[in-house]
Amino acid sequence: MANKNHTDSVSRPVGGTEYSWCRSVQIGTGITVLSLLLIKPLNLQTLQTALHKLQYSHPILRSKLTHSNPLTFTIPPTPHIQIQFHDFPSTSQLIQTNPTFERVLEHELSQNQLWLNRVDSVETDSDTFCCTLYTIEEMKKWVLSFRLHTSICDRTSAVVILTELLNLIGEKNGGELGSGDEVNLGIEELIPSGKANKPFWARGVDLLGYSLNSFRFSNLEFKDVESARTTGFVRLRLNSVETQRVVVGCEARGIKLCAALAAAGLLAAYSSKDLPDDQREKYAVVTLADCRKELDPPLQSHNLGFYHSAVLNTHDIGEEAELWELASRCYAAFKNAMSSYKHFSDMGDLNYLMCKAIENPGLTPSSSSRTSFIVVFEDPVIDDTSGLQQEIGLEDYVGCSSVHGVGPSVAVFDTIRNGSLDCSCVYPIPLHSREQMQELIDHMKKIIVDGSA
Template sequence: MAQSPAAVEPTEARPLGGTEYSWCKAVPVGTGITVLGLLLSKQPQIPLIQNALHKLQNSHPLLRAKLHYDPSNNTFHFRTPPRPTVQIHPFDLPSTAQILQAQSNDEPFLALLHHEMTCHTWRHLSDADVLHAAAYTISFDRFAVILRLHTAACDRAAAVAVLRELLRLAGGGAGDEAAEEKVGAAIEDLIPEGKMNKPFWARGMDVLGYSLNALRFSNLSFVDADSPRSSRIVRLKMNVDETKNLLAGCKSRGIKLCAALAAAGMIASWTSKSLPDYQREKYAVVTLVDCRSLLDPVLPSNHAGFYHSAILNTHDVCGENLWELANRSYTAFENAMKCNKHFTDMSDLNYLMCKAIENPGLTPSSSLRTALISVFEDPVFDDSAEMHEEIGLEDYMGCASAHGVGPSIAIFDTIRNGKLDCACIYPSPLHSREQMEGLVDHMKRILVEGCNIENQQIEP
């Protein structure tokens, strides 16, 4: 029997902001598919995790939203039903094995993350859920639970909050006490008054400047620019002592880890080309800033949605050492922040990203590469090893696809129990695994040796 109109609960709707719209353009071509993966040694209790996800969707209404596209006026909306909708899709041992066979020779956990980052859930936006979940059986004692989210609804800060709350709920803990009552506003609607203002002529000059500068950017060498692409992961890991030395080196100079990671990436890229000592290369670095604390009103760190902004800086590289380039990189970032470029240039960068998607031929070799490297202003810190042991958590990772428009290497850095662990995402086969493993290994050597040289200089 059909429900009467009075008994049907309403579905809320909100149009997307400019930044969210850009992600709706980017995700179908391969950039902005966020994945959160858990590798477990104990078989997951699907009903328990299903219930935890429903609690998450109740606490954060945007996580139960559907993306709706209206072709008549080319607009997108978040349509939020009143009740949770996510269902975990289980994959048994044979079906998981079939997926793994199609993912070359990657280790199983990474292979499943690769698979999830190339799922084209949002290619045709017709009320598509922003959150999907799957449970995989890798072997009799290895299992994976992976969430796949649309980046317009979940940036890295929100993804970290989702992962932490899911682990608490799965471990029998309490949920989020500070629940959101409804879907929050877009970032553009929360920027403090006057912070986003830019004269029309200045905006035009900046867009032109970004476009012309992009023609001068150097890129990491392309291996295969013609074949279809997917996102792949290489990990950069450091032990406790190496991480401690690196953080101490940054702190002593008044810079952040992001600057050291970006500098190591630029130096490794420059060195990989075996250039003469005098030949400079101009590299672009994108630094992503979580703006929640800078908005009006201020948002809590776990507020669902996309509230990051990007700072694009360029640097000439010609044989500098780690700390010289890291200092220069961080100074440029700080100056841009002081000038509010994370707000004033937001629409410019969104516009250029959409234009690159629509016209890939405007980028070198139609690669859609807009920068060499992207980093986050602050790393994620996690010191919850005891809770992880309770639920059999062997490993976990959070990252997003970047094989559409974006950098050659996107770094998602976490400091787990004192150890640096970076998920480095790259577009394959535009760059090969051997190429990227070599680059990331070189980055680590640059970071470790830079800290060792400093310690030797300090010793009497």
């Protein structure tokens, strides 16, 4: 339960999954960034007012991470976010290259200094929600960037924040804001009774299986395992006709888009190695599912926080594999796991193993801290707000999270915008090079388009 102290702040200890994110953010995974490319100047007072309304409506956005024992969310009674502003010279100095939208996004994805362990610091509280406005073309273009700690913001939360913010800036009244008094518990506390149960011996067997299998997982070639890492960004885009063909192909086979994306990634990775025809490889796929509707009590999209759960499946890939057979196999494995409630019963195991990989990178292949090849989401984001975006001068936007600490080689954040698929793909650099990842994503696109023609 949340507690109040004499300052009327509300606090509660972080939950198990939230704690795992606190650990991973410290080494570079779980920095969630929502970046907006604007071609109209934004009134800073209007933006500040909108952000304070968001923080009032969703108290978790006011939270500070208190680096105590245990780690705690402390939620002050009033909004406090402040906008940092960088003019063009300041932005250029920060980015140290031509400050494009993509480079600013990558810069934000690598900013975790705020969330390093500060137990020995005089100031032990750190904000979980930050806002920065960058100028990337003098008086012509700006990047409005929101950086959030993933423990308080999964992808569903990021979509709600974007939608509500656009409505507030555009002075629209549509949409449902939070009540202003919610302080939701962590996901573990809301799992329905019995759904997360697992016999002690079974938990031990699963932990051992996950640990041993991780050494057998195949991946892309690692280019540089020694140098410090940041998160790189590349896009996979289809036009509306190509997107419709893929969606129809998925519907005809009773599967979801996530399975087609995962299958295309696996095929692209396997074919990049020029292996003998008879050689097979085992790849790990993680699928993230929004659990809000399954919880007790059920939550809605506007209940912000991290309420996704991960399902890890492995797949053997050989020369004979093709898109739709593999996609159907990926989806069947995911659905079977969900039907067995493994997204709940294995939650603690996967959190534990992620923390162990953080403590001991040697437990992962080549000490790369890669725990899977690819991460996808069960459902894409559907965005049909182009009218409002044009009204406020929003030319483009991207929402994704960093992966350069511990995690996959590539994570795919898929959105269908006005009928066209737009995937934001993030990866650890220089563990994988820009050229290597661009080739992988280009090949994924070709596999999807050719397989759906």
